[in-house]
Amino acid sequence: MQAITFDNRQWFYVKRPEGRVGPEHYALRENVVDGALSSNEVVVRARYISVDPYMRIQQHERNTYDAPHPLGIVQRAGTVGQVVASASKRFSEGDWVLGYGGWQLYDKCHANDLQKLDPDAAPVSTALGVLGMPGRTAWFGLMDAGQPRPGDTLVVSGAAGAVGSLVAQFGKRAGCRVIGIAGGAAKCRYLIDKLGLDGAVDYRAFSDTPSLANEIQRQTGGVDVYFDNVGGMVTDAVIPLIKRRARIVICGTISQYDGGLDHPDLGPRFLQHMLFQRATIQGILARDFVHRMDEMRAVVEPWVKNQQIVFEETIVDGFEHLPEALNMLFEGRNLGKLLVRV
Amino acid sequence: MQAITFDNRQWFYVKRPEGRVGPEHYALRENVVDGALSSNEVVVRARYISVDPYMRIQQHERNTYDAPHPLGIVQRAGTVGQVVASASKRFSEGDWVLGYGGWQLYDKCHANDLQKLDPDAAPVSTALGVLGMPGRTAWFGLMDAGQPRPGDTLVVSGAAGAVGSLVAQFGKRAGCRVIGIAGGAAKCRYLIDKLGLDGAVDYRAFSDTPSLANEIQRQTGGVDVYFDNVGGMVTDAVIPLIKRRARIVICGTISQYDGGLDHPDLGPRFLQHMLFQRATIQGILARDFVHRMDEMRAVVEPWVKNQQIVFEETIVDGFEHLPEALNMLFEGRNLGKLLVRV
Numbered sequence: 001m002q003a004i005t006f007d008n009r010q011w012f013y014v015k016r017p018e019g020r021v022g023p024e025h026y027a028l029r030e031n032v033v034d035g036a037l038s039s040n041e042v043v044v045r046a047r048y049i050s051v052d053p054y055m056r057i058q059q060h061e062r063n064t065y066d067a068p069h070p071l072g073i074v075q076r077a078g079t080v081g082q083v084v085a086s087a088s089k090r091f092s093e094g095d096w097v098l099g100y101g102g103w104q105l106y107d108k109c110h111a112n113d114l115q116k117l118d119p120d121a122a123p124v125s126t127a128l129g130v131l132g133m134p135g136r137t138a139w140f141g142l143m144d145a146g147q148p149r150p151g152d153t154l155v156v157s158g159a160a161g162a163v164g165s166l167v168a169q170f171g172k173r174a175g176c177r178v179i180g181i182a183g184g185a186a187k188c189r190y191l192i193d194k195l196g197l198d199g200a201v202d203y204r205a206f207s208d209t210p211s212l213a214n215e216i217q218r219q220t221g222g223v224d225v226y227f228d229n230v231g232g233m234v235t236d237a238v239i240p241l242i243k244r245r246a247r248i249v250i251c252g253t254i255s256q257y258d259g260g261l262d263h264p265d266l267g268p269r270f271l272q273h274m275l276f277q278r279a280t281i282q283g284i285l286a287r288d289f290v291h292r293m294d295e296m297r298a299v300v301e302p303w304v305k306n307q308q309i310v311f312e313e314t315i316v317d318g319f320e321h322l323p324e325a326l327n328m329l330f331e332g333r334n335l336g337k338l339l340v341r342v
Numbered sequence: 343m344q345a346i347t348f349d350n351r352q353w354f355y356v357k358r359p360e361g362r363v364g365p366e367h368y369a370l371r372e373n374v375v376d377g378a379l380s381s382n383e384v385v386v387r388a389r390y391i392s393v394d395p396y397m398r399i400q401q402h403e404r405n406t407y408d409a410p411h412p413l414g415i416v417q418r419a420g421t422v423g424q425v426v427a428s429a430s431k432r433f434s435e436g437d438w439v440l441g442y443g444g445w446q447l448y449d450k451c452h453a454n455d456l457q458k459l460d461p462d463a464a465p466v467s468t469a470l471g472v473l474g475m476p477g478r479t480a481w482f483g484l485m486d487a488g489q490p491r492p493g494d495t496l497v498v499s500g501a502a503g504a505v506g507s508l509v510a511q512f513g514k515r516a517g518c519r520v521i522g523i524a525g526g527a528a529k530c531r532y533l534i535d536k537l538g539l540d541g542a543v544d545y546r547a548f549s550d551t552p553s554l555a556n557e558i559q560r561q562t563g564g565v566d567v568y569f570d571n572v573g574g575m576v577t578d579a580v581i582p583l584i585k586r587r588a589r590i591v592i593c594g595t596i597s598q599y600d601g602g603l604d605h606p607d608l609g610p611r612f613l614q615h616m617l618f619q620r621a622t623i624q625g626i627l628a629r630d631f632v633h634r635m636d637e638m639r640a641v642v643e644p645w646v647k648n649q650q651i652v653f654e655e656t657i658v659d660g661f662e663h664l665p666e667a668l669n670m671l672f673e674g675r676n677l678g679k680l681l682v683r684v
Contacts, residue, residue, distance in 0.1 A: 064614070065618040065619070231613050231614070232611070250616045251617070252617065253611075253617065256611060260611065261614050264612065265610075265611060266609060266611070267609070268607075268608060269573065269595075269602065269606045269607060269608070271570070271577065271592050271595050271623070272406070272573070272595050272602075272603050274592045274623055275593070275625040275626075275627065276405075277407070278624075278626060278627055278630060279624075279625055280622060280623060280624045281613070281616055281623040281624075282616070283613075283616030283618070283620050283622075284617075284620060285620055288620060
């Protein structure tokens with residue numbers, strides 16, 4: 001019997017970037033995936049491939065929260081796709097699955113590495129967004145580390161992004177006054193009009209920290225919870241505005257990913273504010289809450305089903321655009337979750 | 343009947359310092375305290391007057407953790423003294439008491455503002471040190487915020503100071519490996535020989551952050567708990583060395599008190615380390631644990647009684663030296679708790 005084969009396209013990660021990621025750091029290659037399967041093997045054809053800020057962290061040469069992403073292998077990434085060949089009783093051709101096949105069209109993997117998706121329960125792409133890693137990060141980062149209380153003022157940086165836009169909405173549902181910080185007037189309108197936030201600050205409209213801080217102070221009157229996705233000047237502006245026993249959640253420092261992790265730039269010292277306000281800072285990662293995914297889904301899935309939550313997606317069409325799409329994250333060109341449809 | 347009077351000497355706080363405190367910021371005055379007492383009034387003759395780093399924080403014009411210390415009043419401070427006149431049933435002449443009379447020889451106050459001391463239970467001066475505010479800060483800062491576990495590596499900055507020297511010893515008793523950071527070879531010898539620490543780093547022997555960090559890394563192999571009294575370059579060096587789920591306790595930032603609170607200097611951005619290690623920073627103040635003083639005393643008082651803990655005191659003799667003694671804190675000229683005997 002002649003086994004079927006699949007013409008695969010793959011983005012290999014081949015060179016560590018010093019600053020911004022460019023086409024020279026990836027190589028587009030082709031190979032053939034053999035459809036002859038061992039027991040429990042499955043071939044998945046990706047349909048949505050994820051691009052996430054954490055990928056840029058892992059491109060650093062030194063250890064960050066992981067060993068560096070190796071050179072010369074397919075860029076790791078979460079994917080949503082369909083089974084096209086299966087030697088597993090659990091999966092049939094056509095099944096939608098969440099996997100971790102990376103930036104390639106076809107992935108041959110063990111059935112245990114896949115999670116079946118119900119396309120009737122929620123749009124399958126949400127498994128990479130609101131019901132996936134970004135949703136988990138937002139939910140536990142805010143609820144566990146941020147400890148929001150009704151009446152609290154919550155400030156979210158990167159508020160129009162995949163995680164930030166969810167944090168902001170979860171904060172509203174927890175009874176907080178929510179002020180989002182984002183880049184550009186369009187995103188700020190989106191925060192107010194679509195997400196229903198109580199305020200929005202366009203950080204790009206301010207050329208220095210004091211003027212940005214003044215505007216944030218004007219809109220907030222002080223900050224109880226700061227959910228930080230960006231770091232840098234935005235965080236410099238927010239921290240001196242914290243109130244008594246404020247909780248600062250460090251979920252990302254995206255402003256620093258293009259070189260600032262290896263060669264930190266300088267910012268104003270702020271630890272005295274932690275002392276004066278008896279505040280806390282806590283760093284969180286999505287992986288710390290994988291084992292609690294069911295808790296998050298139990299609450300958030302009904303909101304998705306009933307369209308009670310906005311889970312914007314920015315979709316880039318075309319496998320060839322993956323490296324460029326990664327860059328879009330650092331230029332703030334996405335609204336909500338950024339996906340590449342392939 | 344002719345009431346007795348007391349010839350009082352007082353240090354008034356009269357001018358806000360911009361940088362280092364100098365004699366021009368205080369004025370020595372004299373007055374007479376009338377010994378004619380209303381019901382429950384007591385006159386206390388101070389014997390030990392406290393000088394503490396927090397005093398320099400409160401000299402700032404803007405709000406820190408308190409409204410600024412007003413100008414034109416006696417410098418506030420904790421004192422240990424003896425009752426010399428009493429209209430309270432609870433106090434008799436000669437009783438030793440802890441009070442908050444400030445930098446003056448005599449204080450007429452309400453009995454409720456005093457706490458009786460038992461000179462047989464512990465040296466009375468310990469009420470301003472190991473069994474007082476600094477002890478409370480050290481105990482709850484470490485045990486509550488720092489969450490030390492046996493086997494943890496604890497780094498203490500300002501380790502030869504009033505709070506740091508206690509934190510270091512409490513950490514040893516909690517089963518930690520303890521490395522102290524202090525200024526000068528003599529203090530480092532003290533940390534090893536007298537406090538029994540596992541290592542000591544003389545930060546003054548290093549002219550830049552990377553070389554200081556190398557030495558701390560060499561001695562620690564990574565940091566589980568960092569109890570920070572100083573901030574600045576020492577903290578710049580320690581934070582990148584934190585291990586998974588490290589706890590950073592911000593108890594003080596003494597390196598920044600001479601102007602750096604109003605005009606923060608710049609330091610390397612470090613929030614990515616909080617993210618990578620899922621670490622926490624928590625600011626603490628002594629006042630947050632006043633209601634739990636009995637918990638601390640129940641554990642620590644027996645150690646004091648049985649001489650199982652070192653509670654070094656640096657004693658300056660002479661009321662006239664109070665402002666100069668305050669300055670000694672910022673020059674690192676004290677070992678353990680700094681007191682002025684009057």
